[in-house]
Amino acid sequence: MKMFLDTIVSILSNPAIILGLIALAGLIALRKTTSDVIKGTLKTIFGFIILQQGANVIVGALIPFSNMFNKAFGLTGIVAEDNALVASVQTILGKETALILLFSFLINLLIARTTKWKYIFLTGHMMFSFAGTMAIVFNQMGLSSATTIILGSIIQGISMVLFPAISQPFVRKITGNDNIAFGFWGSSWISMSGWIGGKFGNKEKSSEDVKVPKSLDFLKDMSVLMGIIMIVIYLITALFVDKATMAEISGGTGVFQFSLMNALTFVAGILILLQGVRMFLGEIVPAFKGVAEKIVPGAKPALDVPVFFSFAPIAVTIGFLSALVGGLLVTLISNLLPVVVLPSVIGLFFMGGAAGVFGNATGGRRGAIVSGLFLGISWSLLVALAYPLVDVTVYGVEGLWFASPDAIIVVVLIRLVGMLFGIGL
Numbered sequence: 001m002k003m004f005l006d007t008i009v010s011i012l013s014n015p016a017i018i019l020g021l022i023a024l025a026g027l028i029a030l031r032k033t034t035s036d037v038i039k040g041t042l043k044t045i046f047g048f049i050i051l052q053q054g055a056n057v058i059v060g061a062l063i064p065f066s067n068m069f070n071k072a073f074g075l076t077g078i079v080a081e082d083n084a085l086v087a088s089v090q091t092i093l094g095k096e097t098a099l100i101l102l103f104s105f106l107i108n109l110l111i112a113r114t115t116k117w118k119y120i121f122l123t124g125h126m127m128f129s130f131a132g133t134m135a136i137v138f139n140q141m142g143l144s145s146a147t148t149i150i151l152g153s154i155i156q157g158i159s160m161v162l163f164p165a166i167s168q169p170f171v172r173k174i175t176g177n178d179n180i181a182f183g184f185w186g187s188s189w190i191s192m193s194g195w196i197g198g199k200f201g202n203k204e205k206s207s208e209d210v211k212v213p214k215s216l217d218f219l220k221d222m223s224v225l226m227g228i229i230m231i232v233i234y235l236i237t238a239l240f241v242d243k244a245t246m247a248e249i250s251g252g253t254g255v256f257q258f259s260l261m262n263a264l265t266f267v268a269g270i271l272i273l274l275q276g277v278r279m280f281l282g283e284i285v286p287a288f289k290g291v292a293e294k295i296v297p298g299a300k301p302a303l304d305v306p307v308f309f310s311f312a313p314i315a316v317t318i319g320f321l322s323a324l325v326g327g328l329l330v331t332l333i334s335n336l337l338p339v340v341v342l343p344s345v346i347g348l349f350f351m352g353g354a355a356g357v358f359g360n361a362t363g364g365r366r367g368a369i370v371s372g373l374f375l376g377i378s379w380s381l382l383v384a385l386a387y388p389l390v391d392v393t394v395y396g397v398e399g400l401w402f403a404s405p406d407a408i409i410v411v412v413l414i415r416l417v418g419m420l421f422g423i424g425l
Contacts (some may be wrong), residue, residue, distance in 0.1 A: 014094060014095075016045045016048040016049055016052075017045065018095075018098035018099070018102070019044050019045065019048050019098060019101075019280060019284060020041050020042070020044050020045040020048075021041075022044075022102055022284060022287070023040050023041050023044040023283050023284045023287050024037060024040075024041045025287075026284070026286075026287025026290065027040045027041065027287050029287075029290070029294075030286075030287065030290040039283075040283040040284075040286075040287065041283075043279055043280070043282070043283045044279075044280045044283040044284050045280075046276075046279060046280075047276045047277065047278070047279030047280025047281070047282070047283070048276065048280045049276070050272060050273075050275055050276030050279060051083070051087055051125075051273050051276030051277055051280065052087050052090060052276070053272060053276070054084075054087075054269050054270070054271070054272030054273030054274070054275070054276055055083065055084045055087030055088050055269070055273055056088070056269075057265060057266075057268060057269030057272055057273075058081070058084040058266060058269035058270060058273065059084065059088050059269075059397065059398075059399075059400070060265070060269070061262045061263075061265040061266035061269060062079065062266065062398065062399040062400065063398055063399065064249055064250070064258075064262055065077075065234060065237065065262060065266075065399065066398050066399035067249050068234075068237045068238055068241050068246070068249060069237055069340070069342070071241045071242075071245050071246075071249070072237050072238075072240035072241045073237075073240065073340075077339075077340040077341075077342045077399065078339055078340070078341060078342065078383075078387065078399055078400060078401045079342050079344050079399060079400055079401075080341060080344040080347050080379075080380075080383045080400075080401055080402065080403035081344055081346055081347070081400055081403055082129035082132075082133070082185075082402060082403045082404050082407070083125055083128070083129055083273055083277065084269070084270075084273065084400055085129075085132070085392060085397060085400040085401065085402065085403075086128065086129045086131075086132030086133065086136075087132075087273070088395070088396075088397050088400070089132065089135075089136060089392070089395045089397065090132075092395055093132065093135040093136060093139060093395075095145070096131075096134075096135035096138075096139070096145055096148050096149055096152070097128070097131045097132045097135045098131070099149045099153070100131035100134050100135060100148075100149055100152040100153050100156060101127050101128055101131040101156075103149065103153035103157070104127065104130075104131065104152070104153045104154075104155075104156035104157040104160060105121075105127065105157070105160075106157070107153060107154060107156075107157025107158070107160075108120060108121055108157050108160040108161060109295050109296060110157075111157065111158070111161045112161065112296045112299060113295060113296050115161075117161045117165055118296060118298050118299050118300045119160070119161050119164040119165060119168075119181045119183075119299075119300050119302045120296060120299045120300065120301055120302060121160035121161070121164065121183045121302045122183055122285050122301050122302060122303060123183040123184060123302065123303060123304040124277070124280065124281040124284055124285050125277045125281060125304075126183060126184055126185050126304070126404070127156070127160070129185065129404065129407070130156050130159065130185055130404070130407050131152065131156060133402055133404075133407045133410075133411065134148070134151070134152030134155060134156055135148055135152060136390060136392065136395075137390055137411050137414055137415070138151060138152060138414075140390055140391065140394070141414075141415075141418050141423055142423070143423075155410060155414070159406065159410060160183075160302070163182075163185070163187050163188055163406050164181040164182055164183060164187065164300075164302040165181075166187065166188050166191060167181070167182040167187035167188060167190070167191040168181055168182070169191075170182075170191045170194050170195075170358055170361065170362070171308075173361045173362065174308060174311050174312075174357060174358065174361045175308075175311065178300070179300070180300065180301055180302075180303055180307065181300050181301065181302040181303070182302060182303070182305075182308070183301070183302030183303050183304060184304055184305045184350075184354070184404075185404030185405070185406040185407045186305070186347075186350075186351045186354070186379075186404055186405050186406060187406060188405065188406050188409070189351070189375065189378070189379060189382075189405035189406065190305075190351055190354045190355050190358055190375065191358060193355040193358065193359065193371040193372070193374045193375040193378070194355060194357075194358025194359045194361065194362050194367070194371050195362065196359075196370060196371060196374050197355070197358070197359030197360075197362055197363045197366075197367035197368060197369075197370040197371030197372075197374070198359065198361075198362025198363040198367050199363070199370075200363055200366055200367060200370040201359070201362075201363025201364045201365065201366030201367030201368075201369075201370065202363065202364045202366070202367075203360070203361060203362055203363055203364050203367065204364060205364035205365055205366070206312070206315075206360060206364055206365065209365075216317075223267060223270075223271055225345070225349070226267050226270065226345040226346070226349070227263065227264055227267045229324075229343070229345050230263040230264075230266055230267055230345065231259070231260060231263040231264070233263070233342070233343070234259035234260070234262055234263040235255075235256070235259045235260075235263075237259075238255050238258070238259045239255075246258075270346060305350050305351070305353075305354045306350070308354055308357050308358075309353060309354075309357065311357055311361075312356070312357045312360045312361070312368075315353075315356035315357045315359070315360035315365070315368040316353035316354075316356050316357060317353070317356070318356045318360075318365065318368045318369055318372060319352045319353050319354065319355045319356015319357065319359065319360075319368050319369075319371060319372035319375070320348060320349050320352040320353045320356065320372065321352075321372070322352065322355075322356070322368070322369045322370075322371075322372030322373040322376065323348045323351065323352025323353075323355060323356075323372040323373065323375050323376030323379075324343055324345075324348050324352065324376060325373060325376060326372070326373045326374065326375065326376020326377035326378075326379075326380065327341070327343040327344070327348050327376040327377075327379075327380045328343055328376075329376075329377060330376075330377055330380035330381055330384065331343060331380070334384075337381075337384040337385070338384055338385065338387050338388050339384055339387045339388075339401075340384075341380045341383045341384045341387075343380075344403060346403075347379070347403045348376060351375055351379065351405075352372045352375055352376060355368075355371040355372045355374070355375040356368040356369075356371060356372045358371060359371025359372065379405055382405055382408055383401060383402070383403070383408065386402075386408050386411065386412055387401055389411060389412065389415045390402070390411060390415075
């Protein structure tokens with residue numbers, strides 16, 4: 001009996017297997033063929049394992065950079081990146097993360113089934129990152145595993161309906177209909193940025209009327225753009241580290257080669273992680289969606305941020321570049337903040353790009369610029385000011401912190417309530 005229970009606990013402690021079982025159940029419920037069930041289940045597990053390995057690559061590239069930055073400027077620098085952070089703590093909080101993900105989705109379905117808010121959150125990697133965030137926060141507050149799972153599931157389930165509802169008026173402006181919603185843990189911040197952008201522009205003067213030179217086509221490729229920016233950041237940082245210290249950090253490798261390879265390895269890790277996300281999302285989301293449509297008639301799918309990029313692709317570039325400028329401005333005043341927030345190319349690309357689209361819908365190209373700039377500044381400040389509330393270094397994670405504004409807002413509220421009742425002080 002003990003061996004059987006140990007086996008069950010072992011299985012439930014492995015998030016890749018739990019996600020595989022979720023996909024298995026969904027595919028069986030959808031009456032898929034045996035071949036599709038086996039394929040979908042295994043690809044879900046493969047995708048999650050790839051995601052974890054990508055996170056390991058990212059963390060491996062960030063550790064020397066974190067050391068370089070510390071030595072160069074005497075500052076503690078972090079990059080806001082949810083998936084890499086949450087994936088890197090799965091060996092410790094994998095069971096809690098996976099079960100919060102599962103039960104929060106069921107709560108989302110229950111709310112959508114019994115209320116007028118029919119939003120079904122289908123962005124799997126966002127569900128995963130939020131679940132991991134809840135697991136980390138409640139674990140740090142000293143709560144038991146069971147309490148962590150219960151509270152995390154309830155809060156995430158409510159959030160999966162609440163935040164899409166907040167952004168829906170802006171989504172209707174962009175899409176021209178009410179068919180889809182925004183399933184991304186930055187939707188409220190992006191919507192606020194779009195609202196502010198609308199105060200400074202004219203929506204009749206769309207960014208899409210501007211022609212982008214072919215020489216700037218590379219700006220549309222996230223991996224190339226990310227690689228260039230990370231190389232520059234690594235090299236500039238390395239130049240401020242004295243030679244002896246740099247030789248110690250690099251293990252004797254030349255400064256240029258070390259900086260170049262670590263920067264590119266970081267980007268490669270992101271690409272590996274995204275490939276893993278795409279693979280397990282490609283299998284688990286259809287299973288989730290199919291079950292949701294049967295349980296919740298009239299369900300409105302809340303989808304990931306890239307869905308909105310096609311409505312104003314030039315605004316995406318404008319928003320990203322403006323957000324990058326805003327992020328750099330916050331980095332420059334880092335001596336006034338609890339921590340240095342390094343420009344997160346991933347977050348600034350996706351959220352800044354979306355802010356550009358939302359700002360363009362409310363205020364045209366000027367709105368896209370203002371919206372992106374506001375997002376870059378305010379998001380970086382939010383990360384910096386909230387950073388002291390959760391110490392992820394206790395899990396052996398260096399140089400990373402939470403990125404999603406909606407999740408950070410929830411974290412702040414949880415910590416404030418905890419402090420009010422003397423929990424997790």
